[in-house]
Amino acid sequence: MTATEAAPSTQAVRATPTTQRRPTGRRRRLPFAKTFVTFLLLPLCALMVFPFVWLLLTSLRDRNTVFSGPFFPHSFTGSAYANAWTSIGFPLHFWNSLWITTATVVGVTIFATLSGYAFAKLDFPFKNTLYLLLLTTLMMPATALIIPLYLELKSLGLLNTQVGLLVLYVSGSAPFSMFLMRAFFSTLPDELIEAARVDGSGELSIFARVVLPLARPGVATVVIFQFLQTWNEFLMANTVLQDTDKLPLQPVLFTLTGQYSTDWPTLTAGLVLSIIPVVVVYVRMQNQFVAGMTLGAVK
Incomplete structure (x- = not known):
């Protein structure tokens, strides 16, 4: 009877040090x-x-208190938003930016997905040579090509047209998106x-029904990158387009600086x-964007 009662107590004593063992090594350093x-x-993050x-x-805030007043103004006013909406024709140029950016994103996404799939999964003559030629275009700064591109658009009759600007955006951005x-x-x-x-x-059936549904994170990455780049682009739009009514939003906002x-206040409101x-766009596609960056970086 005594031996029977002692056995569980011995097991309990042996189990006690295991349950009270403290984390050591790497686990102890995690809080620090x-x-x-x-x-x-x-x-x-604050910066x-x-x-x-x-x-x-x-x-x-009021215009007179931008640099002389406190960081947090005592009173708030929304007059700058009304001024930005009417003084520069904000709706027109916002629409120009929206449709040019949307068309560019669609064109670049179609080209990037088709060419990216071909270079990744298909075999065809001069595959590596063509891929290297496309990658070399990424090494050329856009400012060095602006004069040849300007003359090319002029010879094609596309100067001062939004279609010509769209051609420059798609052709200039497609290689990087194809690489991704x-x-x-x-x-x-x-x-x-x-x-x-x-x-x-x-x-084509494999690409549309099998590969493309699995490529949604990658497509989301291309869409976000291309949307940001096209929406914020200034140099090409300001060079190619001379008519004010055809300009997208960013060059027009620059005219508010004297x-x-x-x-x-009007500039910051715009x-x-x-x-x-x-x-x-980013909030709508952020989950797929993170997944696309992770899957594209880790093979």
Whole structure:
């Protein structure tokens, strides 16, 4: 009877040190690492958020208190937004930016997905040579090509047209997007495509029904990058288009800056309004964007 009662107690004594064992090694250092990273990221986050806070507060204050008043104004006014909406013809140029950006994103996405799939999964003559030629275009700065592109558009009769600007945007941005999509398509298993070929599917059918649905994160990455780049582009639009009614939003916002004085509330109000589409696109596609960046970087 005594031996029977002693056995469980012995097991309990042996189990006690195991249950009370303290974490050692890497686990003990985790709280310090998290604290260090937090204190490191907080100043960086503040540096990134500060310009947006200043932009919003400046758009809501009087012109006389932009630099002389306190950081947080005593009173807020929305007159700068009404002035920005009417003084520069904001709706017209907003529409110009919207349709040019949308058309560019659609064109670049179609070209990037098709060419990226071809370079990643298909075999054809001079495949590597063509790929290297496309990559070399990424090494050329846009400012070095602006004069040849200007003369080319003039010879084609596309100068001072939004179609000509659209051609420049699509042709100039497609190689980088193709590079991203090729890296993403390379992560897809070849067995999946081979199985579709065995079932009798053609290459376009495989691309549209098998590969493209799996490439949504990569497509979202291309869409966000291209939308940001096209929406904020200034140099090409200001060079190619001479008629004010054809200009997108960014070159028109630049006209609010003067040589001796600038209406900062009106300018910042226009900038705040121009940021809204970018925020909407990113918030709508942020989950797929993060997934696309992760899958495209890790093979």
